[in-house]
Amino acid sequence: MTELYSSTPTALSRRTTLRAAGGGTLLLGLGLTGCRSAVSEAEAPAGKAATEPERGGTLTVAINSDFTPSLLFAQSGQSLQQRLIYNTLTRYDDQLKPQPELATSWEYAKDGRSITLKLRTGVTYHDGRPFTADDVIFAVKNLQNPVRASQLRATAAAVAGFEKHGDHELVLKLAHPVNNLFDLFEFMILTDRNSVEDAVTGKKLNGTGPFKLTKWSPGAGLGFIRNEKYWQPDRPYLDAVEFRVVPQADALLSSLRTGQSQLSFDVPGNNLATVATTPDLALGEYATGAGALYLGVNTTVAPLNDKTVRQALAWGIDRERILKQVLGGHGLASATPWPKSSPAFTEAGRTHYTYDPGKARELLKSAGHSRLDLPLLHLGLPGDTAVAEAIQYDLKQIGVQVTLQPTDPATAQKKLISQSMPALWTMGHGFAQVQPSTLAVSAYPFNEAKNTSKFRSAAYTKVVREAWTTPATGARANALRQQITDTLLDEAFIIDLVIRGSVQVSAKKLHGVTLNKFAYLNLDDAYLAG
Structure with missing residues (x-):
């Protein structure tokens, strides 16, 4: 049986300071990997321990292109918001070892032709409906549908059958062994089966994640508020998150330097030297890169x-x-x-x-x-x-x-x-x-x-x-x-x-930001200090 790991998100990793000189510093492979934070606990304000998160506040994220609902189930540059609204079954640690999310444990059959998942109990969608094995079945079948244009359709299609053992245990039967099933589990958002057609038009995005979507203003951005019934106790810390579309590089950079935005992954590389000299901003890079x-x-x-x-x-x-x-x-x-x-x-x-x-x-x-x-x-x-x-x-x-x-x-x-x-x-x-x-x-x-x-x-x-x-x-x-x-x-x-380089630019007062391997933004542990 696969070990039942703690579902507590990974700790914040060391901040790597980038050189302000024109060539920058090559940081890939230095330990800041795709499911860990690029900003350090050591950057907490003076007198404020990073282990004492503050509650409340609104985080504004600057993005350079708008959300595209029709691409909801395909990996693209517009995937950053996925983990705010939706959970996945598992997430990788730094060594590509899967950790629990809505699947709490798993066991492969000896022949590699099936896997048994135990699912988290007490999880509800934003509209109050309980999360069950039927939602996992739907999520897999949804990615098998060619209309969804999912890159991981072939892996989803290897799931040839399902066997439920109550609402929170599920056997996935495989047509043949595959070695990337946990890639699927980290990629596959567990969307609401009752409103999926509304989701792909941007009308309603109903998930189990830490934030609820309150608005989508095409061309302007997205707004989220805290999910008060999130399954992870006392999370998230933030009250709200705003995604602001800032397509011009100079304007995006200005929004960070003036404090209008506190986080972005879209600052062009040739602007990062400028960011590195801004006292209130921190830079960090993820070892898996940004593609x-x-x-x-x-x-x-x-x-x-x-x-x-x-x-x-x-x-x-x-x-x-x-x-x-x-x-x-x-x-x-x-x-x-x-x-x-x-x-x-x-x-x-x-x-x-x-x-x-x-x-x-x-x-x-x-x-x-x-x-x-x-x-x-x-x-x-x-x-x-x-x-x-x-x-x-x-x-x-x-x-x-x-x-x-x-x-x-x-x-x-x-x-x-x-x-x-x-x-x-x-x-x-x-x-x-x-x-x-x-x-x-x-x-x-x-x-x-x-x-x-x-x-x-x-x-x-x-x-x-x-x-x-x-x-x-x-x-x-x-x-x-x-x-x-x-x-x-x-x-x-x-x-x-x-x-x-997957470079995170953030206000130094922001802590606890992580990305998963598919660049889904995880703000479960994020907070603004001061």
Whole structure:
């Protein structure tokens, strides 16, 4: 039987101070991981112990793009609010070991074909309805529905049956073993089965989480109040939370520096040096990163159907310059998707493609090309535009003329899901921060069965499926991960550039903020001191 862990959230971790100089400090892998706080108890005001939380107050969070209800069940840049409204079954600790949330314990069958969950009692939805096993059954079936566009649909679809033992014990029967079931449990929000259609239109978001949604003002933001009947005793500490949409980088930075906002994860990297010199603000970084920036390639558009051309693009981009100039040095230049916290990370993979415009030109020439003209779609946000401009400049040096196509985040996400991207696009991806098999069976850019690049390979499918159904530890698991990495590097249908630093900017009076592995904001223990 899996050990019944304490459900008390993880303690606050050490604050890492970022260098104010232009290059910044590389912080990935220094112990601030995705389910821990990036701000330290040591930052409590003088005379105020961080172990004595204060109650009350409103926290304002600055975000750079609005909530998109239609993407509620897909991982995107608009997922920050998920954990305020909804709980999940489990959450990972720093070592990817699952901890209880609404599932208090679990036991796998010896053959790996079923798992028994014991569920927390005394939990109610915001409307007063009790949480039961039926809500878990609904949540799984909901993600199995292709309409929901969930990246973890394949894992949800591996659940082939359910067996209830009362209201608070449930057996999930699996069609085949999978090694990323707890990725699903951390990702899957336990939404209200009676109002799900209202949820995806933004009319009603009814969950079991620490805060209730009071308003959604499209284009302006979200408002939340404390859930007085939250299942975790005496939590949350805050009375209210406001998400304020501030799309312009300068205005977002100003809102933090003037105290109009107390928290943001959307400050562009090249602005972080300014933040580091602001006395009332703290900076911290999560070791799992904030996903990777990448160049996507539509392999059905000639001559990008030739992997030699794709490899030329991979050699032709200066990753270190993007890291320094666009991200302020916060992150990791990498040709692979894996952060240093991933068991799939290798230094050889990270440096497989370095900046070599001469080699890029030679490869293009060998494929019969001296000049190409291609469109490049990108998000019309300041940081994303800067990445696109850097790619445009680098590719021009090797004879590839790029026309930029800015678009809004919601439209870009829909194009990503529907495989309707132009020849080239640049965005960010996640899913490399959890079990490595999840990336290739779940993330839209990498999905072995139906990816945005329209890349198909029987060999890629075979190794991904084997990696997904093989136990996650041991020599065989490591070999399969390496095969996936080698395929990604050789085929170059997704060209990874930089693992972004997941940087938290917060008022020094704010404590107890955490993120889960899918960047859901957890404010159960958050409070404002003074």
